[in-house]
Amino acid sequence: TTAELFRLLCNLARIGTVTEIDTETCTARINSGENHTDWVRWACSRAGGAVTWHAPTVGEQVIVMSPCGEMTTAVIVGSLYSSDHPAPDSGASTHVTTYPDGARFCYDPAQSALALNGIKTLNVNAGGAVAITCSTATVSATEKVTLDAPEVVCTKKLTASTFSVTQGGEMHGNFTGNMTINGIKPDEHSHGGVESGGSWTQGTK
Incomplete structure (x- = not known):
């Protein structure tokens, strides 16, 4: 009949608002005018070898397409901006x-x-290597930065305003410039009170 044909044509594409969602079945119910749909599926970006997930939300304005005009086959195919969600x-x-x-x-x-x-948080977990290549890099932290690894390698110049070693260890290398330890320069200090024989000095100064 003409009325039935008109109904099918009207149902081919509808604009409505999500009223309920079921994340277990990936379905939602839609209000479109005076019609409240049954549970209908929503489309996704990919659902093959690569699979994406982004469920719609209650109050979201969506486009519903119904093959042959039957709402029992309806699918949410996209979303529209609205006054509530500009x-x-x-x-x-x-x-x-x-x-x-x-x-x-x-x-x-x-x-x-x-x-x-x-x-609030960002986690990157890689089973292999992570490489970052850029011209300059800045890491700013209000509390601290932790490098937790058996070995940390710095291949070029390292500049630090302070330096602290808490668990001992060894330091090797050829160093140039001035070094001061507790106010004493090892390459310039002198010893006083030296006598021949087995006497000890009075310390550095």
């Missing part, structure tokens, strides 16, 4: 993702700049 950026070249906790991931190919802000 666009996080307006740059023509930026790629931005924001999260409810305030974290923000932004890459701008026009500037070749990557920015990650608002996170």
Whole structure:
């Protein structure tokens, strides 16, 4: 009938708002006008050898497509910005993702700049090697930086405002310049009260 055909055509593509999600079945329910859908699947970026996961959230505005107009086969195929969830950026070249906790991931190919802000922790676990190559690198920490390894190698110049060794060890190398230990320069100090024979000196000065 004409009414049935009209219903099928209207159901081919709908815009609605997510009201419920089930992360176990990867399905959600949608309000679209006066219609409240049954549980429908949402699309993902990849679901083959590489698999991605990013569930929709309640209140998100989405596009629902229904093959042949039957809502029983409906799939959420994408999302739309809304007044409750506006666009996080307006740059023509930026790629931005924001999260409810305030974290923000932004890459701008026009500037070749990557920015990650608002996170509390960052963990990178690699079974092999991790290599970082750049012209300059700065690590700023408000408390401390820990290097935990059987051996730490510095291949070039190392500059430090203070230096402390707490568990002994050995130091080898050819050193140039002035060195002062407890106010004494080993290569310039003299000994006093020296007598011939087996007497000891009175110490350095």
